[in-house]
Amino acid sequence: MVSHSLFRTTAILGLLCPAIAQADIVDINPGDVVSITATLNTTDPNENGEGEPIVITADGATIGVDPNYAIPGTFTYTAPPVITAPGSPIPKVAINYYIQGYDGDESASFSTTVNPPPTVKTAAQISAWNNDAFYLGLIGGGVASIGAVGCPFSGPYIVLCNSATGAIGGLSAMAAAYFAKLAADPVDSNYTVIATPKNIQLPANLTVGTNLASDESKAIALAAALITSFNRYQGAMAAGDSYWAAQQLATVISYSNQLNRLIDNLPSDLRAFANQLIALGVPANLLVSTSSVFNTESQIASYGLSPEALNLFNLLGLSSGDIQTATQDLYVQNINDLAGQYPALLNTFAANLQAPGSMVPEPGSLSLFAASLAALLFARRRRAAALFIGLLPQRLQGGQTLVQPC
Numbered sequence: 001m002v003s004h005s006l007f008r009t010t011a012i013l014g015l016l017c018p019a020i021a022q023a024d025i026v027d028i029n030p031g032d033v034v035s036i037t038a039t040l041n042t043t044d045p046n047e048n049g050e051g052e053p054i055v056i057t058a059d060g061a062t063i064g065v066d067p068n069y070a071i072p073g074t075f076t077y078t079a080p081p082v083i084t085a086p087g088s089p090i091p092k093v094a095i096n097y098y099i100q101g102y103d104g105d106e107s108a109s110f111s112t113t114v115n116p117p118p119t120v121k122t123a124a125q126i127s128a129w130n131n132d133a134f135y136l137g138l139i140g141g142g143v144a145s146i147g148a149v150g151c152p153f154s155g156p157y158i159v160l161c162n163s164a165t166g167a168i169g170g171l172s173a174m175a176a177a178y179f180a181k182l183a184a185d186p187v188d189s190n191y192t193v194i195a196t197p198k199n200i201q202l203p204a205n206l207t208v209g210t211n212l213a214s215d216e217s218k219a220i221a222l223a224a225a226l227i228t229s230f231n232r233y234q235g236a237m238a239a240g241d242s243y244w245a246a247q248q249l250a251t252v253i254s255y256s257n258q259l260n261r262l263i264d265n266l267p268s269d270l271r272a273f274a275n276q277l278i279a280l281g282v283p284a285n286l287l288v289s290t291s292s293v294f295n296t297e298s299q300i301a302s303y304g305l306s307p308e309a310l311n312l313f314n315l316l317g318l319s320s321g322d323i324q325t326a327t328q329d330l331y332v333q334n335i336n337d338l339a340g341q342y343p344a345l346l347n348t349f350a351a352n353l354q355a356p357g358s359m360v361p362e363p364g365s366l367s368l369f370a371a372s373l374a375a376l377l378f379a380r381r382r383r384a385a386a387l388f389i390g391l392l393p394q395r396l397q398g399g400q401t402l403v404q405p406c
Contacts, residue, residue, distance in 0.1 A: 022098035025056070026112045029090055030082040036064075037111045037184040038097065039072040042332060044105045045297035049334035052101040054108055059093055069106075070328035071133050071180040074126070117187060117237040119230070120249060126183045128356035132263065133180035135352045139270065140172030140326075141297070141333035142346050145288050147306075148296040150342065152281035161280045163308045164208035168273060170309025171216040173326040174318065178223035188231035191244045194251055195228035197221040200315040206308065208276045212269035213312070219262045220316060226255040253358075260355035267350040274343030282342075290339040297331040305330070 028034050040047075040054050053067035056075050066073035079093040099106050147165025152158050198221045202213055233248035278284050304310075305327050313323055338345075 021102035021106065021108075022096060025095045025097055025110050026114070027092040027094050028079050028114055030079050030093060032093075033076065033078045033115055034095060035113045035116050035184075036075045036077070036095065037072050037186075038064075038066060038075065039109045040066065040069040040099070041107045041109065041328065042069050042105050043301065045301050045331045046294055046335045047106070047332040049336055050101070052099060052103070052106055055098050055100055057096045057098070060096075063095075068134065068137075069332040070325055071137065071176060072184060073130075073180075074183045111184070111186060113186060117234040119234060120252060121183075121230070122357075125356035128354050129179045129182040132353050133176040135349045136172050136176035136179065137329045137333055138337055138349045139346060140169045140176065140330050141293070141338045142288075142342060142349065143172060144169035144300065144330055145293050145296045145338055146277065146282060146286065146342055146346075148299070149288055149292045150277070150282040150286045155281060157280040160208055161277060161282065163205065163306070164273075164277070164280075166306025167206055167213055167308035167312055168209050168216070169330065170305045170326060171213060171220070171312060173329040174309075174313065174322065175216050175219050175223070176329055177322060177325045178220050178227070181227050182223060182230070184227075186231050186234075187238055188228060188235045189239070191232035191235040191239070191241065191248055193232070194247065195225040195232070197225040197255070198317055200312070203308075203311060208280065209269075209273040212266070212273045215262050215265045215269050217312060217316060219259060219266075220318075222255055222259045222262065224316075226252065226259060229255060256356070257358060260357070263353055263355040266353055267347070270346055270350045271343075274346055277343070284343075286342040288339055288342060290335045293333075293335040293338045297333065297335070300327060301331040 025036060026034065036056060038054055038056065044050075047069045048067065051067070053065050054073075055062055056064040056066075056077075058077055058079065063077045064073070064075035066075075077095065082091060084090060095112075097108060097110075099108060143165050147162050147169065151161035151165065197218070200217055200221070202210060202217070206213060229248050229251045233245055233252055236242075236245035236248055305313075305323065309326075310323070313326075
């Protein structure tokens with residue numbers, strides 16, 4: 001496995017080729033499979049509206065294009081086999097990238113895994129998470145724009161309205177970031193520990209949009225634990241440990257189904273939140289212009305997220321890198337997508353959210369899962385026998401507890 005992060009969009013490249021920044025990602029052998037997670041970064045508001053995508057190539061041929069900044073995109077490529085004469089060197093396949101329309105304020109970071117272990121995620125599930133990441137980013141930008149131009153400028157509800165829109169805008173962007181992470185498949189060797197979601201209590205002063213804030217907070221915590229569980233399942237698979245592969249896979253299925261239920265709740269949560277904003281004084285048919293959205297994004301790019309959002313992220317134990325990703329996701333949104341009439345536009349975005357469906361092992365994993373379940377059943381019978389004679393061990397698997405906080 002090869003895994004690394006790099007930032008190779010340099011000022012020199014910009015001078016030599018101002019329209020296209022490009023660099024090597026990794027070289028692989030014929031027949032190898034490589035999983036590439038690419039993230040476009042920028043300091044520029046409205047970057048998603050400028051048409052400057054990253055293009056991934058293999059020996060010069062395009063294998064993937066991603067126009068969305070801040071949110072990682074995942075590509076998988078299998079190098080075709082080649083026939084060489086005995087003793088001849090095996091030609092490497094060069095994986096490269098370029099940023100189309102590069103103008104100096106874009107960069108790219110990558111994580112690559114060569115010949116990754118099999119995953120239980122389906123293409124439909126990955127597509128659904130990427131879809132939800134996109135629309136949650138729009139919801140976050142829309143809510144932030146409402147807070148900037150729609151909340152009353154005076155009266156008893158101004159602080160409450162701004163606090164609620166700041167918190168919900170940030171939570172939506174963070175949920176977008178975590179849903180995008182679900183599509184990637186790094187391997188975690190700490191597979192004998194079960195990840196658990198972090199439960200938090202919302203601040204007492206957040207009295208508007210509480211159902212939405214609660215469900216988004218739970219979704220972020222579940223997504224974080226689910227990502228870890230996916231990676232630990234792959235770690236167990238890579239190590240050939242069927243017992244812990246089954247444990248992690250059972251956790252993946254449970255968390256996936258819980259997350260689906262939360263995603264199903266979000267559209268109605270958002271409609272209720274929009275109605276609460278109207279009750280606080282936001283116009284029922286608020287028209288937000290492209291210039292207003294751009295100004296909002298510029299403010300977020302310059303000053304960051306609201307204190308209310310940062311407080312929730314601290315309660316969830318999120319890293320500074322996650323907070324930076326959510327911040328960037330808010331200010332890169334296409335201003336043309338966000339301009340329009342609210343709350344109708346929020347409801348349109350929410351209508352496009354989709355739960356990825358039940359997590360069911362792929363056929364290639366079923367035989368391993370069946371063997372793993374047999375191993376689990378055998379282990380449980382042994383523990384039951386030990387309990388019967390009063391000798392049940394307190395710890396399992398070489399000193400690792402069965403369930404620990406992640």
